[in-house]
Structures are given as structure tokens and as C-alpha cells.
Amino acid sequence: MLFHLAEPAALLGILLAFLIGIFAHDAAQVLVARLVRDPTPMRSGRMMTGLKDRLSPFSAVAVFVVGYGWAESVPMNDVWRRRRFHVAAAVLAGPLTYLLLALASLAVFQPLGEPGLVRLGDRVTEVTVPNSFGAELALWMAVTFGSMFIISLVPVPPTDAGRLLFLLGPTTAGWRNARYQLAERNIGLGILLALLLLPVLFVGFPSVVGQLIGPLLRGLASLIGLNLG
Template sequence: MLFHLAEPAVLLGIVVAFVLGVFVHDAAQVLVARLVRDPTPLRSGRLTTGVKNRLSPFSGLAVFIVGYGWAESVPMNDVWRKRRFHVTAAVLAGPLAYLLLALGSLALFQVVGEPARIFFGDRVTDATLADSFAARFTLWLAVTFGSMFIVSLIPVPPTDAGRLVFLLGPTTPGWRNAHYRLTEGNIGLVILLALLLLPVLFAGFPSVVGQLVVPLLRGLASLIGLTLPA
């Protein structure tokens, strides 16, 4: 986001997508948890309009610098081992929500877009983009939602995939110790921030999100008959 301050449509697309994405992510997880008879998320107040406990300063920092971040974990009843598959279904609803939002944004973009060339980070990529404010806005909604989906699947806490790794993993002392170090010791947070920020701070450092978001959007676009040129 820091590098798009002079582009109002892009900046607005990133901000709107991130805020909307976090709320829809939480709502999806709360509702699916309710369907599998876990009232814990609903009681936590994550369906309210407040932002308390939804975001961390570190996620906000990532959004400010690179344009995407993650939502904080929704409390769930994952203490009992026998409920781990119920919790898994609820947690996966969050990334799925990002994916559906990205698909919906591409569908909206299809209405207003036209062929052009744009920058994805520091790579020039052929894509579909109109010069209009609305087209740039809707495209960057899709880019941000797609990026949040990818971030949510990086398998280290505090992401959704990081939560699932230890939810579904073994219960050995070594595994529990790794979980403690990654969560309470914030090592997982350091790893996640490094993966997101190092490509921006050091030219040539590979970006996990940057390498995956374009193929992801092209794949989603193909589902609705929209072609994003190579």
C-alpha cells in the first residue's frame, strides 16, 4: 500500500478489500463453527462491527507496506481432540471466503475492464485493466483478496493454515514445544513478517505471494470466462 499512495483507485481497492476481507473471514468462520455446534466464536463477539481483536499491529504494518495481511484467529473450542475436524471446517471457511471474494471482484471487473498492461509489484504483467477508476479499483480488490487467501495458507501461526498444522498434527511433547515456540515465542509471527516484508526490503528476494497471486487470479478468471493475458 505504501507504494500506491499516488494511485487513489489502487489504494482504495487495497483498503476496502482488506477491511471487508477481515470481516467476511471472521463471519464465515463464526457461522460455520455455529453449524458444527460450536458457540464459542459467536460468544466472542466477532460478528459485531468493532475491530477489536480482529487485527494486530503487525498485520496492520504488513498491510501498510505490502498491501495485504491477515486476520487474527477466531476463538474456537479446539481443546478436545475429538473436535479437531469440526474446528478444521470452520477455520477453512476463512480462506474460502477470501477466494470467493476474489472471484466476485473479478466478475465485477469483467463488467468494467478492458485489456492493458499493469505492474504487479515490480513485475510487468499483461492483465486486463481499464484506465477508469472503477476498473482499477475492482481489479485491486481481486488482487488483495487473492493475496490474503495465499497469506492465510502459509503454514505458520498466526495464519489459518498455521493453526491447522498444529490442530491436526500429533500431540507429542516435541510438537507441543514447537507450537509453543511459534505462538507464545512469536517465532511464527517473525517468519510470516519476514516472508512478506523481505521481498520489499531486498530486491531479488523471492515473494511467495507475488509469485502465486497472478496464477491464482488467472485460474479464477478462467472460471467466469475472463481471460487475463500472459
Template sequence: MVKEGGKLERFLAYPPDQILFIALALLPGFALHEFAHAYTAWRFGDPTAKREGRVTLNPLVHLDPIGTIAVFLLGFGWAKPVPVNRFHFRRPRLAGVLVTLAGPLANLLIAFVSLFLWHVLTQWGGVVPTEDSALVRMFDALIGINIVLFVFNLLPLPPLDGYRILEDLAPPHLRVRLTQLETYAIVLFLVLFVTPLGDRVFGPIFSTLVPSVYAGMEAVLRPLFGL
């Protein structure tokens, strides 16, 4: 491990001892997110992603090398976008919303299942976690990162899923306007993420919504585990 202030740590967005856990959480997070887009599009009649081999849970098919490296250097990244041809959809607006929403919901599912398994291990399985143990850090990463991915991808900023949903739900005249502004909005998005301004914009959003989503999942599981 590189000590704090070491040469490696200067170039990483996360402490070196967290990298393995973050990577193991991102693999299913990215893979299931993109699989959900591809599978839902296929079920609604678009064979594009299916033909390109994207209806799979193999993370290597979905990972983008640059986007993956960016996660560890910049603190955010991306997977390969799933190709979707909406002309194949029988009901394009409804299918478009559901295909886009499927990705973030897949991340929420990972977080929920991980939280459920955590309570199974600790409440029913007799596992006594020790502070900062590998098990605790693994489940913290699986739950926390996938909640963040769920919230992050639903932000109404291009190129995120939330913006695509907004476009599909908007009336035609407004949808055209959103498309015209997309290039400028992407530039704004990048500026926010590479400058301290992003902390002021996104900080309150994540500090409010991420704990709220976690609390909601705990509330669902509380009757089952007697929490």
C-alpha cells in the same frame, strides 16, 4: 495527492492514490474472513465467537486498529482474531481444519465473485474500461488483494491459518512439537516481513501462486463468458 517522494509517501507502503482502493478491498476481505471463522465455529458447536458478537459482517467489529494501520505502513496487517474454543467441537480435528480453512476460502470467494462481476460488466453490461480508471483500480484491488490474502493465510507459518491447519492434520507427537516451536516461528515470521530477506522467501511464492489462482478462476469462468 502527494507527489512521488513527498513526505507522506515516505511513510506509506503503497502510493497515496491507491490507499482508498486498498482500504475498500480490505474491508470486505477482513470482515468476511473473520465472519467465516466465527460462523463456521458456531455451526460446529462453539458459541464463543457468537457470544462475543463476531458472527457478523460488520467490518468495524472485526478490524484491529493497529493491524489496519500496519497494512498501510508496513504492507501487511491483521484483523481481530476470532476466539475459538475447540473443546465444544464434536470432532475437534475435522472441525478445527474446516473452521480455519473457512477464512481463506472467504477471501477466495470475494476474489471470484469480483472477477465474475467484472466480466458481467465488461462482457454483458457494455462497460468499456479505460486504463487506470477508478473502476479498473477498484476491481483490481478487490480481486488481487483477496487472492493475496487467500494465499498468504494458507502459508504454514504461525500465526497464519495454514499453520493451524498443519497442526490439526499432524499426528499428536508432531503437533506437540509444532506447538513448542511456535514462539520461535512467530519471531522468524516477523523478521521475514520487516527485512529484505522476506522478498527472497515470499516473492517467489506470491509471484507463482497468485497468478496461478487468478488463472484458475479465469478458467472456470471462460465457458460462461466465452473468454
């Protein structure tokens, strides 16, 4: 987001998408948890809490610097092993919500954009490009939702995939120690921040989100007959 301060459509798109994504992520997990008969998230009052309870300071820093972050974990009854698959279904609802929001944003972008020609290798193809504030806004919202989806699948706490890793993994001493190191000692948080911030600080450092967001959005766009190139 720091690099888009002079681009109103991009800046607004990132902010709107991140705020919508955070609240939609939590709502989806709470509602699915209730469907699988886990009342813990609803009783925790998560549906009524504000942004400060859904966003950690570290995620806020990531959003300010790179334009995307993650939501804080929704409390669930993931202590009983026999309930782990129920909880896993509720946790997965969060990333899937990001994906659906990205698809919806692309559907909004489709009629707002205009046809344009780009050269791909040795051929020229027609793609849809943003030609207005609204089109650019919708496209940046799709980019942000897609980025949040990718981050949620990085398999280290505090992401959803990190939670699933230890929720569905074995209960051996080695796994318990790994969970302690990654979650309790915040090593997972350090890894996640490094993945997000190092590509900004060091030119040429590979960006996980940067490498995956293009193919992800092109794949989603193809579902609605939209060509992004």
C-alpha cells in the same frame, strides 16, 4: 499500500478489500462454527467486535507496507481432540471466503475492463485490461483478496493454515514444543513478517505472494471466461 499512495484506485481497492476481507473472514468462521455446533465464537462476541480486535499491530504494519495482512484468530473450542475436524471446517471457511471474494471482484472487473492486446512470448493475445477508475478498483480488490488467501495458507501461526497444522497434527512432545516456539514465543509471527517484508527491503528476495498471485487470479478468471493474460 505504501507504494500506491499516488494511485487512488489502487489505494482505495486495497483498503476496501482488506476491511471487507477481515470482517467476512471472521463472519464465515463464526457461522460455520455454529453450523458444526461450536458456540464458542458466537459467545465470544466476535461478530460485534471492532477492527482493533480483528487486526494485530503487526498485521496493520504489513498492510501499510505491502498492502495485505491477516486476521486475528477467532476463538473456537479446539481443545478437545474429538472436535478437531469440526473446528478445522470452521477455520477453512476463512481462506475460502477470501477466494470467493477475489472471484466476485474479478466478476465485477470483467464488464468494466476493455479488450487489449499483449505479447506473450512470440504471440499476441487479447486480454481484459482496466480502463477506468472502477475497473482498476475492482482489479486491486481481487489482488488484495487473493493475497490474503495466499497468506492464510502459509503454515505458521498466526495464520489459518498455521492453526490447522497444530489442530490436526499429532500430540507428541515434539509437536507441542514446536507449537510453543511458533505460537507462544511468536517465532511464527517473525517468519510470516519476514516473508512479507524482506522482498520489499531487499530487491531480488523472492516474494511468496508475488509469485503466486498471478497464477491464482488467472485461474480464477478462467472460471468466468476472463482472460488476464
